[in-house]
Amino acid sequence: MNPKRPGLTWSLILIVGFLTLCPVLMLLLGSFSQGLTAFGQFTTAKYVAAYTDPHLLQVFSNTVIFVVGSTVLATLLALVLAYLNTRTNIPFKPLFTVLSIVPMMIPHLLFSVSWALLLNPSNGLLNLSLQDLFGLESAPFNIYSLEGMILVEGLLNMPIAYLIIAPAMASFDGALEEASRVGGAGVWRTLWRVTLPVLRPAILAAFVLGVVRSLASYAVPRVLGMPGRVDVLATYLYEMISTGFAPDYGQAAALGMSVLSVSIALIVLYRALTASGDKFVTISGRGYRPAVIELKKARLPLFLAISVLSLLMVVLPVGVLLYTSLVPYSMVPSAQAFASMSLNHWFEVLRDPISLLALRNSLFLAVVGATLGVVLSLFIAYVVVKIRTRAAGLLETLSFLSFSFPGIVIGIGFMWFFVQTPLYATLTALLLAYIATYLPYGVRPLASAFVQVHAHLEESSQVCGAGPFTTFRRIIVPLLIPGIVSAWILMATMFVRELTVSVVLSRPGSEVLAVQILNFADDGLWGKLSALGIVMILISTGLVLLAAWAGQRFRGTRVVGS
Structure with a gap:
């Protein structure tokens, strides 16, 4: 060796x-074949059928909105959480750091299902509770929607973005921010003009990786999108090969080649962004101590906001699964519900x-x-x-x-x-x-x-x-x-x-x-x-x-x- x-x-x-x-080559060959039982009989008909489907435009639009919306949400949440955890005096920072990573251990399928249990329009536990509390005739939220998909996928991808942004934020030389403030810039202007530009490679890398993960996501679109008839490319491809008496694997392969090409291009871009991160290095040989931003009056409100986010990402998903596994049917937590547990x-x-x-x-x-x-x-x-x-x-x-x-x-x-x-x-x-x-x-x-x-x-x-x-x-x-x-x-x-x-x-x-x-x-x-x-x-x-x-x-x- x-x-x-x-x-x-x-x-x-x-x-x-x-x-x-091997699977990429077979996908390519399959896209030019008549079908699984007629492999090798080459044709371009599958590409024509796939890309002339009138429903594809709506699927493509849904996919773009879902992917971009969830990635923007995940990146913004990760950026805010990384900044608060690494650069401010928010309380319980070690706890929030752990909570930022714990959701990675919850399978995407179960996370999606837990939100369906909480906010589905027919018998979601939170919807039922809000209806009882405020006397509403209909459910105030519908998780079976594009907005619901964006919310859940954004929460799922936030830990990955956090793991990319937080180290870059922690190693940022605070002298640059101090020089900006000495020059008369306030906290927000320093953040916008100094901190964020230096962190641009990490932010872009997190965004690109989020796009790749959202584009490949299937659990959220399947559990939350299909009941609301919101198709994205992942569920659209699955329906091609799973519904009807004669699934069209060739057409699915033809459309899949485009999705695969986009994903590979994005990963190449991601590697280029992470490789060029040394151009933005701000740590020198001398010692430095990252500046800690005093939140003052905003300390408590921000702490409560991050606590709510942690509740949404960790406690509720696992808690609602455990509760639902013990009650006979969907019931608002009450004395009767707890008495009927088994x-x-x-x-x-x-x-x-x-x-x-x-x-x-x-x-x-x-x-x-x-x-x-x-x-x-x-x-x-x-x-x-x-x-x-x-x-x-x-x-x-x-x-x-x-x-x-x-x-x-x-x-x-x-x-x-x-x-x-x-x-x-x-x-x-x-x-x-x-x-x-x-x-x-x-x-x-x-x-x-x-x-x-x-x-x-x-x-x-x-x-x-x-x-x-x-x-x-x-x-x-x-x-x-x-x-x-x-x-x-x-x-x-x-x-x-x-x-x-x-x-x-x-x-x-x-x-x-x-x-x-x-x-x-x-x-x-x-x-x-x-x-x-x-x-x-x-x-x-x-x-x-x-x-x-x-x-x-x-x-x-x-x-x-x-």
């Missing part, structure tokens, strides 16, 4: 190229054979898939960081490519591939698709960990007579345990909650938790849905705790054994 042996690099290029380029929905779910099968399948995919994904990511990260060749650069590009894949679109690409093989409608198909789609989530933490391992350690091991793989196994891997655990946790939780690829590839016998929860939502079985959703959250939390415990135990064993 050294630069003089390129066999490892090219072997990984073949594996990763198969996982990432575990009936839980017993029904745990006795349901399809739900139990979905649970077993999801656990298998999470444990086995994350393990295989981390092993592959480990070798990829090693080559990318330690073997700096052009081939290693190609491998890095291929491994990052799937980050731009919208789940529905790439699921259609895998559909075109797997239907030609015995893997169609099996767990193995889902396993390969999961690893291909979420490979960057394993490579990134491990690449960061590899950067911190000095080459002298490998050289010393090899001087003592150890071979390349012995050095890798005995020296490098033990030092990377924190990164390995982080990558495994991230991939396992992603696999447990995965929806967009699963909804295309899952078939009877290969159901997973997210698909079963979605089926409950379609049938209006909110109690069963909530119970199974809490099970999903508990599994994700349990995987995190188990992996963290195993990582600490392994590190302790290594220290004692050395």
